[in-house]
Amino acid sequence: MIIETMSPKKQEKQVVSRKRVADHGEVLTGKREVSAMLDLVKQETERIESRFLEPACGTGNFLTEILERKLRIVESRYRNSQLEYERNSVLAISSIYGIDILEDNILACRKRLFDIFDQRYSRLFKKASRDECLNTASYILEHNIIHGDALTLKTTGDNPQPIVFSEWSPVNGSMLKRRDFTFHGLLEHESMKELPLFSDLGEDVFIPEPVKEYPLIHFLRVADLEQQ
Numbered sequence: 176m177i178i179e180t181m182s183p184k185k186q187e188k189q190v191v192s193r194k195r196v197a198d199h200g201e202v203l204t205g206k207r208e209v210s211a212m213l214d215l216v217k218q219e220t221e222r223i224e225s226r227f228l229e230p231a232c233g234t235g236n237f238l239t240e241i242l243e244r245k246l247r248i249v250e251s252r253y254r255n256s257q258l259e260y261e262r263n264s265v266l267a268i269s270s271i272y273g274i275d276i277l278e279d280n281i282l283a284c285r286k287r288l289f290d291i292f293d294q295r296y297s298r299l300f301k302k303a304s305r306d307e308c309l310n311t312a313s314y315i316l317e318h319n320i321i322h323g324d325a326l327t328l329k330t331t332g333d334n335p336q337p338i339v340f341s342e343w344s345p346v347n348g349s350m351l352k353r354r355d356f357t358f359h360g361l362l363e364h365e366s367m368k369e370l371p372l373f374s375d376l377g378e379d380v381f382i383p384e385p386v387k388e389y390p391l392i393h394f395l396r397v398a399d400l401e402q403q
Contacts (some may be wrong), residue, residue: 230325234271235284269343
């Protein structure tokens with residue numbers, strides 16, 4: 176499902192073009208419906224670290240609404256501490272994942288998410304805002320919002336590759352641990368259902384095998400991981 180927001184002065188469009196509907200089944204969902212659906216899991220949308228994946232994210236209406244909700248929580252808790260706000264806003268944006276088969280949708284989705292992050296951060300801290308924090312958000316979005324096909328589990332283009340998602344886990348405050356997992360590997364567990372991913376009861380759990388692990392790094396320097 177691919178979605179789009181409306182201008183408040185215009186009726187929401189449900190179809191960009193007949194060709195996109197015929198080729199990709201692209202039908203837009205209204206903002207009111209998006210909010211109503213997310214309200215069904217309201218507690219999770221307001222949990223900063225709770226992860227969300229939209230396998231046909233379009234231009235990002237579900238993901239942008241989730242980010243807005245998360246950042247409102249971050250602001251309410253950490254607006255008086257720039258470092259804590261930065262840490263938790265990065266955690267919020269790192270928890271959001273999307274796939275779409277159309278490249279223009281992916282570019283638009285990344286931009287919308289980044290603009291939300293940038294506007295809230297820059298409004299709060301103005302001249303004190305740091306380019307490093309914005310660079311981290313942009314870098315994470317490049318890896319979390321993927322041009323691919325959720326049905327084939329591969330990227331889209333001349334040389335399709337398995338879709339790989341990065342997990343970003345905070346460690347000791349300002350450090351981040353990145354681990355990469357194939358989408359196929361994560362879904363394989365869901366189809367087998369032999370062991371749970373998480374347990375509060377002490378029983379064995381399923382632990383996905385990462386295809387790559389990176390050393391700990393400060394959250395403002397995550398882009399440097401490519402050089403290691």
